[in-house]
Amino acid sequence: MLSFKNSTILKILDYYKNIWALSYVSAVSHWDLETYMPKKGVVARGEALGRLSTIRQKMFLDKEFVGLIHMASQERGLSDEESGVVRVLLKSLSFYEKIPEEFLEEFENITNTTTVIWREAKEKDNFKIFEKSLSKIFDMNKQMAEYLGYKESPYDALLDLYEEDLTTKDVTNHFELIRDPLKELLGNIIKSRKYVETHELENAKYDKQKMSELNDKVLKTFWSDIDSFRMDISSHPFTTSFGKNDTRITTWYHDTNFARSLLATIHEFGHALYDMQSKSELEMTPIEGGNSLVIHESQSRFWENFVGRSSSFIKKFLPDMEKVVGKKLTAEDVSLYFNKVSPGLLRVEADEVTYHFHIMLRFEIEKGIIEGKLKIKDIPEIWNSKMKEYLGIIPKKDSQGILQDIHWSGGSVGYFPTYSLGTFLGAQWEEQIKKLKIKTDNYEDIKKYLQENIHQFGSTYTLDDLLKKNKMKFDPTVNIKYLQDKYSKIYNL
Ligand code: MG
Secondary structure (H helix, E strand, C coil): CCCCCCHHHHHHHHHHHHHHHHHHHHHHHHHHHHHCCCHHHHHHHHHHHHHHHHHHHHHHCCHHHHHHHHHHHHCCCCCHHHHHHHHHHHHHHHHHHHCCHHHHHHHHHHHHHHHHHHHHHHHHCCHHHHHHHHHHHHHHHHHHHHHHCCCCCHHHHHHHHHCCCCCHHHHHHHHHHHHHHHHHHHHHHHHCCCCCCCCHHHCCECCHHHHHHHHHHHHHHHCCCHHHEEEEECCCCCEEECCCCCEEEEECCCCECHHHHHHHHHHHHHHHHHHHCCCHHHCCCCCCCCCCHHHHHHHHHHHHHHHHCCHHHHHHHHHHHHHHHCCCCCHHHHHHHHCCCCCCCCHHHCCCCCHHHHHHHHHHHHHHHHCCCCCHHHHHHHHHHHHHHHHCCCCCCHHHCCCCCCCCCCCCCCCCHHHHHHHHHHHHHHHHHHHCCCCCCCHHHHHHHHHHHCHHHCCCCCHHHHHHHCCCCCCCHHHHHHHHHHHHHHCCC
């Protein structure tokens, strides 16, 4: 059955291709900026991207197009995909209609300069340099929340920007469920006899060429259609998709700790697969690929945690890992290395157990500032006391504390919770796949399951609706149960 046949929707999709084309060019420019562009190109690229986004907004707000969207929203008997198109377009429309153009322009300018200031502050290890700009970012986010409107907390309006319908109450409830069990688990791990702060493989130097070959080999094992996909290097790994037939991921290489490169590659592959397995009919439409950050992160975390950290995966690629570090390894030891739990200062290096504490801390700070209960100048102190409370450690430098993430400098407030929620959901997909008795190294059946139940739909459904369709309910305790079972075995608890 054709997904799109309503005549208003067909008109919408036809016009939308202009907007899609602009987004497409922006995405390619952005990918190039992060990978190959000579440094000095950055000013012109920033200008071009800014203008493209203004043109895109104007095109979106074209009277006739807006009329068609409103008309379609009144139609009955739309297919799920058609309703999805209307839902996604109405959301963008309401954003553009509620927020004044001058405000968006100012926001864009401020975030561009703030990122530069953040980099300087981080290099110099000095929060003071960043404080005023951060204040401005949070003030503008507060203002944005007022423009957008909300029922209970202004933070709701910001969460909804990153995950449709997500509320402060939801996030608070989810974290309430996991905080104590996770604290207990972490406490037991630290007390256990097998606990180590550092695994020796973390400090082992590795051969970057061999590591890059391993990354390629793993990706080819997961996905044989190399003509629709490529991997490059960037300062921080990311995925971008220009359509299901051209999806790009990046990875990174360091001198030591090869798992960082390998697991990042697998994580990004999980994101890429969502876009590559979206159905062809959705190409160039507003619901192509996934736009729920929680569903997206559930895919990357699924591959990273359940496939990449599994013993079957480690056994399969053990000889390649030996080449990477240039010495004999045992699967048991690599497994301990890949699944080591120990509190650290940096979110991006955190293990499965401590990761959520990093997110809770950021969530509590963001919520506090947006609701007017915390002040920016007090944040470094609050950061330290929460780190002490959750992980028992305190950063000595701002660059390893409040200045570590790029998100706030880029204007994003309300984004962090989607990382934890995605991880929770990833565990639920794992549970489903286990029920079907699909093994962690049966990549074909895993991909098929994910395609049939998640990927093919692109953004047709909201997170809630996708779960309903799969007869599931969002449940963070599945992740907790998984962590308790897994780490009790590893640490003999
Ligand atoms: Mg991710």
